[in-house]
Every structure is written in C-alpha cells, then in structure tokens.
Amino acid sequence: METAAWTSMYHAMITNEERRPFSWQTVRRIGAFVPAQRGSLTAFLVVSIAGAFVAVATPVLAGWVVDAIIEGDSQRRVVGLALLIALIALAEGALGLLGWWLSSRIGERLILDLRTTVFDHVQSMPIAFFTRTRTGALVSRLNNDVIGAQRAFSDVLSRVVTNVVMLVLTLVVMLGISWQLTLAALTLLPVFLVPARFIGRRLAGLQRESAQLDAxxxxxxxxxxxxxxxxxxxxFSRPAEESREFAVRASRVRDIGVKSSLVQASFVIALTTVSALALALVYGLGGSLALTGTLQAGSVVSMALLLTRLYAPLTELASARVEIMSALVSFERVFEVLDLAPLITDSPDATTLPDGPLSVEFRDVRFAYPSAEAVSLASLEDVAVLDERAGIEILHDLDFRIEAGQLVALVGSSGAGKSTIAALVPRLYDVDAGTVLLGGLDVRGLRADAIQAAVGMVTQDGHLFHESVRANLRLAAPEADDEELWEALRRAHVADVIAALPDGLDTVVGERGYRFSGGERQRLTIARLLLARPRIVVLDEATAHLDSESESAVQAALGEALSGRTALVIAHRLSTVREADQILVVEDGRIVERGTHEELLLLGGRYEVLHRTQFSTTSPTADADTTEQLHQGSGV
Ligand SMILES: Nc1ncnc2c1ncn2[C@@H]1O[C@H](COP(=O)(O)OP(=O)(O)OP(=O)(O)O)[C@@H](O)[C@H]1O
Ligand SMILES: [Mg+2]
Structure with a gap:
C-alpha cells in the first residue's frame, strides 16, 4: 500500500524525459551509506524516542494539575507538578538540540561520503565521457543533487523518525485516557490527508521544474x-537576447518560488484549521462526557493538548513525504552517475613497463569513437536522446612501428585521424580491433600510472589550469624545486617570458591559459613535458601560424622535448617532417604513404602535394635554424 503510494507520487513528479520506474533499489543503496554511521544513528534514535516520551508527558501532567485544582488538592502538589513541567520543558529543549546536532552531523557526513565517491568516480571516467558531457550539468550533479540527497536522508531522520515515534506514543496515551474521544478526533483525519496528497504532488512537480531550470x-x-x-x-552573441533568455528562466524560477510557497502555506493553514476543528470536537464531546461524569475535567485538558501534538507530526509527515520523494530523485541522479562504468580500467593483472627506451607499435588497429550510450548520460549532455552517430570507424587497419628513440611524423589533411591516432598511444581510448603496444606490451595490460609516467603528450590546444605557472608545471613533477622549474622553462624557450612577469612563477595563467599567447602557452606545455621526462613523446603541433620569432622558439623547444625520446609528432612544420626517421601520410584513417622526406618527395604522391601546399609556407629562415636545434637538443 505504502509502496504504491510512493510510486504514484514519484510518477507524478518526474518529467517526461526521465520516466524510469521508481525502485526500492535506490532506497537499499542509500542504506549502504548507513553502516559507516551506525553509532550516530543509534544515538539519534535513542534521543528521538526519549524526546517523544518527554513531549507526551507535559499534556498528561497539565491534566493532573487541572484535576488537582478541581479536587482541591494541596498547593504543594500543584506547585510540584508545575516544577516537573518546567523541568520537562528544559529536558525537551536539551534533547531537541542534541537531536539536531546528531542529525546534521549524520547529514553532513553523508554529503562528504557522496561527494568524494562521485568525485572519485567522475575522475576515473574516460576522456570520451568528458568530450560529451556539459560541465555545468556535471557540477550541478555534484552540488545540488548531492545536497538534495542529503536532505532526504536528514529528513527521514529528523522528521520521519521523530514524528512517527511521537505519533504512536501520543495515540497510545490518548487511547489510554479516552478511546471514544480519540476515535472522534480521528474522524477528521481523511479531511486532512486527501488534500495533503494532492498538494504534495503539485509541490513536487514545481520543485522538479525549478531544479531543472537551476541546472x-x-x-x-x-x-x-x-x-x-x-x-x-x-x-558572436547578441547580449540583449542572451540576457532576455536568461531572465526568462530566472523569472520562471521566481514564479515557481512564489507559487510553491503559496501552495505550502495554504497546505499548512488548511491543516491548522482542521486540527482546530478537531480541537472543538474534543472540547464539545469531552466537555459533555465530563459533565456526565464519564471523564475527568483534567483528562479533557490532556486530550486537547495531546491532540495538537498529534496533528503536528501528521502535518510534518505529510510535507516531509513530498520532500523525501523529490530528494530520492536526487539520490537517483547521483547513483546514475555512479553507475556509469568507466570504459577503461586497469585489468587485475596489469603490469608496469620495463626500464629503458620504449618502442611504440600499432598492429592492425581499427577504431571508432565510443557510442554515446557507452560513455555518457542524456541528462548530462543536455539532450533528450543520445545521438547514435557513433560507431563510424575512424581508423582502419593501422599498422606501423616506431623503434625506441625514433621520430615518426604524421601528416595528412584535417580530419584524417591524426589526433585520434595520438590519443590511442596513452590509452585515452581503447581500440576496437588490433593492438597498441608500448615497449612490446599491449597497453590494455599496463597499469594506467605506468602509461602516464612513460608517455608525455602535448595536445593541439595546450591546456593549462587556472592556477599559478608553478602549480601548472608541478603537475608533471610534484617535487620539483624552483631551480628545476626554471631549467625546464629555459629549455622550452619560455623562461624570458615568465621572468619578465612581475609575479614570475606565481603568475596565475588565467582561465585555460588565456592570459598567455598561443605560442607561449604551447612552450609552457612543453616545459611541463620536459619536467615529466617521459620516454615516449606524443606531440600534436599547433596548426596556428606563429610569427617567425616565436615559431623558431617553439621549434627549438620541440627539439629539446624530442631528442633522445621515442616520438610521434603530428607535424605541421617542414623542419619536423624533414628530421623524421619515418613519415606516415594519413588520409581517411589509413596510412597511404610511408617513408623519409626524400623518398616520399621522389614518389610524387600525396606527400608531394602536401609538401607543396602545406609546408612550403613556413619561412625558410625559421626552418634552417630550427632544424639545427632539433639536432642539438640535449635530452635528459
Ligand atoms: N570525440 C570524438 N567523437 C567522435 N568523433 C570524433 C571525435 N574527435 C574527432 N572525431 C572525428 O574523427 C575524425 C578524425 O579526427 P582527428 O581529430 O583525428 O583529425 P586530425 O587528423 O587530427 O585533424 P586536424 O589536422 O584538423 O587536427 C574526424 O572526422 C572527427 O570528426
Ligand atoms: Mg588534430
């Protein structure tokens, strides 16, 4: 019965795009967080029950006072009873405070547990997940929904537990005093429960819409x-339109806020009215019974006071149910994220890499970007349905080998699949067929930290965190001292730039490194790479054209980064391809030509065309001196 009621409540509040059946599994999973707090929970339960006993005692004592007055008992007895009531009031306050402290402790601890669990889980997700989800939606899951979930938990505790105990105890005491009066007072209960359900539904719907708008x-x-x-x-945008659109949403949240507080208020007022009516009934009926002598006057007073203590928990329970239901949805939204299994994990028998230089090999590799279904959630992408475009094979039968210490250059048209090939080396994605091997070992059998230590990657966009230059560099070598940082910056040809800044290494790079120029940012990422001392370097050269001065600085920095290492470079510069031990020409996810610069030029095929159209634009002076620097790189 109760299950059915909760289920229908849930269906009423979920919107179309998230129509999944409510499951008790969610409730069970919440239970999994309980054992860690068994001590606090037991203490809370004890305090709640004690509080309920104390609360019920006062009305009974008040009745005794009235009886004592009517029966002309001693003054000492009356004052004694009054003192007892005062004592109980103090105890009630103390227990209430203790209860709040315990329940907020439990609730905050739950937030902590949920947050850290979700954070760790999201961190373990593959890159494919992040390329699909919207950051705001994810952050909202971590903040709003985790807090919503905590509220459900605290509500169950502080409201439901306390009030159920209170309700049962009050009913028992009332029935003990006068069962006729108790039954009469309860006849008004349906009048009170029916609108509660309707209003509850309405409120939950409003809350859900507001949460959606907030996200x-x-x-x-x-x-x-x-x-x-x-x-x-x-x-590109039209600010006036943007702010109008934003205002529309914000005003809808305002309307919902007003409406739901109105609904809430009318609910509370209706309940107060009903309980006042019940009170009139108790006075009328109880008074008559007292006049006929069936009931003592004090009992009528006790019953009246107990009645207010009966309806108060009922009101609380009715409104708590609504909040618990909407908060259960928050739990589900959190669990939904936790249920996304990371596609790429260490196998139980994963190994580390052998010491020394490492080769890189692709054997008959086929690869398609994972489908949205496999890596993400519609609600995090902010789309109604996940797109099904995935599954288109990007790389077909790729086969090549980079001997330890060699430099292999990838060239090809935009969209040919070069960055995709690069992403497979540090196992950012898993291949669909074939194998990627580092030092002769399948990457799927290697530990993630071993791959991370061995492979250094500089991406096309050269991302930096919004932290100081020092913090960004230390990402690669946490224990490096300033001396080592400056050395790396010098070798990446960016030391002068940093030294000229008033705050030097403490300069905050700005959101995504936007306070540096493209070339500076790239050299900073190269400095970071130098600090990491990887044995394999994967480098996606920036396509942006730099002036010849920063061009040669970047080129010199690259020379430092590449020398003595196994390197896979996506080349946009003639100097890099000229120096490569092997050039792979990639088109449409296949290697169409391979060989050295001279060999491929002689061949007169695709490379020759690329050479003429893409590389010849690079300034010859920059080429000449950087080629030299490529040779001279000092290594580590
Ligand atoms: N995350 C992704 N999900 C699905 N498809 C992708 C993803 N990233 C790239 N692609 C597709 O894979 C193909 C190869 O892209 P890739 O980034 O490897 O090209 P590229 O050779 O590096 O091009 P450029 O020289 O412009 O950087 C493209 O058709 C692209 O649309
Ligand atoms: Mg690319």
Whole structure:
C-alpha cells in the first residue's frame, strides 16, 4: 500500500524525459551509506524516542494539575507538578538540540561520503565521457543533487523518525485516557490527508521544474563565463537576447518560488484549521462526557493538548513525504552517475613497463569513437536522446612501428585521424580491433600510472589550469624545486617570458591559459613535458601560424622535448617532417604513404602535394635554424 503510494507520487513528479520506474533499489543503496554511521544513528534514535516520551508527558501532567485544582488538592502538589513541567520543558529543549546536532552531523557526513565517491568516480571516467558531457550539468550533479540527497536522508531522520515515534506514543496515551474521544478526533483525519496528497504532488512537480531550470542556468553560466566561452559570446552573441533568455528562466524560477510557497502555506493553514476543528470536537464531546461524569475535567485538558501534538507530526509527515520523494530523485541522479562504468580500467593483472627506451607499435588497429550510450548520460549532455552517430570507424587497419628513440611524423589533411591516432598511444581510448603496444606490451595490460609516467603528450590546444605557472608545471613533477622549474622553462624557450612577469612563477595563467599567447602557452606545455621526462613523446603541433620569432622558439623547444625520446609528432612544420626517421601520410584513417622526406618527395604522391601546399609556407629562415636545434637538443 505504502509502496504504491510512493510510486504514484514519484510518477507524478518526474518529467517526461526521465520516466524510469521508481525502485526500492535506490532506497537499499542509500542504506549502504548507513553502516559507516551506525553509532550516530543509534544515538539519534535513542534521543528521538526519549524526546517523544518527554513531549507526551507535559499534556498528561497539565491534566493532573487541572484535576488537582478541581479536587482541591494541596498547593504543594500543584506547585510540584508545575516544577516537573518546567523541568520537562528544559529536558525537551536539551534533547531537541542534541537531536539536531546528531542529525546534521549524520547529514553532513553523508554529503562528504557522496561527494568524494562521485568525485572519485567522475575522475576515473574516460576522456570520451568528458568530450560529451556539459560541465555545468556535471557540477550541478555534484552540488545540488548531492545536497538534495542529503536532505532526504536528514529528513527521514529528523522528521520521519521523530514524528512517527511521537505519533504512536501520543495515540497510545490518548487511547489510554479516552478511546471514544480519540476515535472522534480521528474522524477528521481523511479531511486532512486527501488534500495533503494532492498538494504534495503539485509541490513536487514545481520543485522538479525549478531544479531543472537551476541546472540549466548553471550550464549556461559555466559555458558562457569561461574565458573561451566568453570570447565566443563577445564575438558572436547578441547580449540583449542572451540576457532576455536568461531572465526568462530566472523569472520562471521566481514564479515557481512564489507559487510553491503559496501552495505550502495554504497546505499548512488548511491543516491548522482542521486540527482546530478537531480541537472543538474534543472540547464539545469531552466537555459533555465530563459533565456526565464519564471523564475527568483534567483528562479533557490532556486530550486537547495531546491532540495538537498529534496533528503536528501528521502535518510534518505529510510535507516531509513530498520532500523525501523529490530528494530520492536526487539520490537517483547521483547513483546514475555512479553507475556509469568507466570504459577503461586497469585489468587485475596489469603490469608496469620495463626500464629503458620504449618502442611504440600499432598492429592492425581499427577504431571508432565510443557510442554515446557507452560513455555518457542524456541528462548530462543536455539532450533528450543520445545521438547514435557513433560507431563510424575512424581508423582502419593501422599498422606501423616506431623503434625506441625514433621520430615518426604524421601528416595528412584535417580530419584524417591524426589526433585520434595520438590519443590511442596513452590509452585515452581503447581500440576496437588490433593492438597498441608500448615497449612490446599491449597497453590494455599496463597499469594506467605506468602509461602516464612513460608517455608525455602535448595536445593541439595546450591546456593549462587556472592556477599559478608553478602549480601548472608541478603537475608533471610534484617535487620539483624552483631551480628545476626554471631549467625546464629555459629549455622550452619560455623562461624570458615568465621572468619578465612581475609575479614570475606565481603568475596565475588565467582561465585555460588565456592570459598567455598561443605560442607561449604551447612552450609552457612543453616545459611541463620536459619536467615529466617521459620516454615516449606524443606531440600534436599547433596548426596556428606563429610569427617567425616565436615559431623558431617553439621549434627549438620541440627539439629539446624530442631528442633522445621515442616520438610521434603530428607535424605541421617542414623542419619536423624533414628530421623524421619515418613519415606516415594519413588520409581517411589509413596510412597511404610511408617513408623519409626524400623518398616520399621522389614518389610524387600525396606527400608531394602536401609538401607543396602545406609546408612550403613556413619561412625558410625559421626552418634552417630550427632544424639545427632539433639536432642539438640535449635530452635528459
Ligand atoms: N570525440 C570524438 N567523437 C567522435 N568523433 C570524433 C571525435 N574527435 C574527432 N572525431 C572525428 O574523427 C575524425 C578524425 O579526427 P582527428 O581529430 O583525428 O583529425 P586530425 O587528423 O587530427 O585533424 P586536424 O589536422 O584538423 O587536427 C574526424 O572526422 C572527427 O570528426
Ligand atoms: Mg588534430
């Protein structure tokens, strides 16, 4: 019966896009967080029961006082009873405070447990997950929903537990005093429960809509207020329209706020009215019974006082149910994220890599980006249905080998699959067929930390965290001292730039490194790479054209990064390809030509065309001196 009621409540409040059956499994899973707090929970239960006993005692004592007055008992007895009531009031306050402290402790601890669990889980998700989800939606899951879930838990504790104990105890005492009066007072109960259900549903619907709007606004803000997002908005958006759209959502939240507090207020007022009516009934009926001598006057007073203590928990329980239901949805939203199994995990018998230089090998590799279904959630992507485009094979039968210490360059048209190949080396994705091997070992059999230590990657966009230069560099070598940092910066040809800044290493790089130029940012990421001392370097050269001065600085930095290491470089510069031990020409996910610069030029195929159109634009002077620097790189 209760299950059915909760289920229907849940269906009423979920919106179309999330129509999944409510499951008791969620409740069971919440239970999994209980054992850690068994001590606090037991203490809370004891305090609640003690509190309920104390609360019921006062009305009974008040009745005794009235009886003592009517029967003309001693003054000492009356004053004694009054003192007892005062004592009980103090005890009630103390127990109440203790109860609040315990329940908030339990609730906050739950937030902590949930947050850290979700954070750790999201961190373990593959890169494919992050390329799909919207940051704002994810952050909202971590904040709003975790707090919502905690509220459910605390509510069950502080409201439901306390009030159920109170309700049962009050009823027992009332029945003990006068069962006729108790039954009469309860006849009004349906009048009170029917609108409670209706109003509860309405309220839950409003709350859900408001949560959705909040998440929506958070998503918009995180996207628009990041440096690149703000830049885009400045260049392309119409601010007036943007702010109007934002205002529409914000005003809807306001309307919902007003409406739900109105609904809530009318609910509480209705309940107060009903309990006042019940009170009149007790006075009328109880008074008559007292006049006929069936009931003592004091009992009528006790019953009246107990009645208010009966309806109060009922009111609480009715409204708590609504909040618990909406908060259960929060739990589900959190569990939904926790249920996403990371696609890439260490196998139980994962090994580390052998010491010394490492080769890189692709054997008959086929690869398609994972489907949305496999890696993400519609609600995090902010779409109604996950797109099914995935599964298109990007790389077909890729086969090549980079001997330890060799430099292999990848060239090809935009969209050919070069960055995709690069992403497979540090196992950012798993292949669908074939094998990627580092030092002759399948990457799927290697530990993630071993791969991370061995492979250094500089991506096309050169991302930096919004922290100091020092913190960004230390990401690669946490124990490096300033001396080592400056050495890396010098070798990456960016030391002068940092030294010229008033705050030097303490300069905050700005959101996504936006306070540095493209070339500076790239050299900083190269400095980071140098600090990491990887044995394999994967480098996605920036396509952006730099002036010849920073071009040669970047080129010199690359020379430092590559020398003495196994390197896979996606090359946009003639100097890099010229130096490569082997050049792979990639088109449409296949290697169409391979060989050295001279060999491929002689072949007169695709490479020759690329050479003429892409590489010849690089300034010859920059090429000449950087080629030299490529040779001279000192290594580590
Ligand atoms: N995360 C992704 N999910 C699905 N498809 C992707 C993803 N990233 C890239 N692709 C697709 O894979 C193909 C190869 O992309 P890739 O980034 O490897 O090209 P590229 O050779 O590096 O191009 P460029 O020289 O412009 O950087 C493209 O068709 C692209 O649309
Ligand atoms: Mg690319």
């Amino acid at each position: 929506d606004m958070a998503t918009r803000m995180t996207e628009r207020f990041s440096a690149p997002g703000a830049m885009l908005a400045k260049l």
